[in-house]
Amino acid sequence: MRTQAATRVVELSAAPPIDPLRILASMSHDLQTPLTRMKLRAEAMADSIERNKLIADLEEMQHLVRQGIVYARSRHGADVTLRRVDLDACLQSLVSDYCDIGKAVTLFGRIGMPWVTCQHSLRRTLMNLIDNALKYAGAAELSVRRLPGNSISIAVADRGPGIPPEELAAVMQPFYRVSSCIAGISGAGLGLSIAQELTASLGGTLSLANREGGGLLAMLTLAACPASRATPARR
DSSP, X not given: OHHHXXXXXXXXXXXXXXXXXXXXXXXXXXHHHHHHHHHHHHHTSXXXXXXXXXXXXXXXXXXXXXXXXXXXXXXXXXXXXXXXEOHHHHHHHHHHHHHHTTOXXXXXXXOOSOEEEOHHHHHHHHHHHHHHHHHHHSEEEEEEEEETTTEEEEEEEOOSOOOOGGGTTGGGSTTOXXXXXXXXXXXXXXXXXXXXXXXXXXXXXXEEEEOTTSOEEEEEEEEOOOGGGSOOOOO
């Protein structure tokens, strides 16, 4: 009996540790289907204030679930395929998508040359930063410029409440929400964490600073990648 018990202890000890990020990804994934069913059932209800509130709550839950999945994938190093892209066109397309749905997003500056990057990861990063600006300020200013040393910066600025200086580093941590968060604005506290992880996967850096006169400035800096690392475009 002792031998069997000892063997079982050894087997349990040898088991690989449970990865909390995998648990997060699994739970988030499994929640998508029941949440979709609940939303469809709510939409089939007679129109009322309570129905609309329920749908709004379910949409917020779906957003949180999607954020959990994106964060888990970003931490596990999702595949980054580098391609030579027209960065100016990509940024203009992103801004146009927001303007088409009535969001106040503007773009200043141009790169004027192709850039080697992962378009999907870069777009996802900028969307997180823009969504954050829209949530707290109602508008976002996107600007891009070339820097000395063959690198570029892409900034997302707003005129919202900003972040207390002592919390600028902490907000990059997952699930962290600033102490002065505006009442009525919900979220999981993952948007900036996801943006930072995706930026790192691109070999870049992401920094935050409060703007003079109020607001937040999120600065994404990317160094040029050798063209030899780019995956040839499909024909």
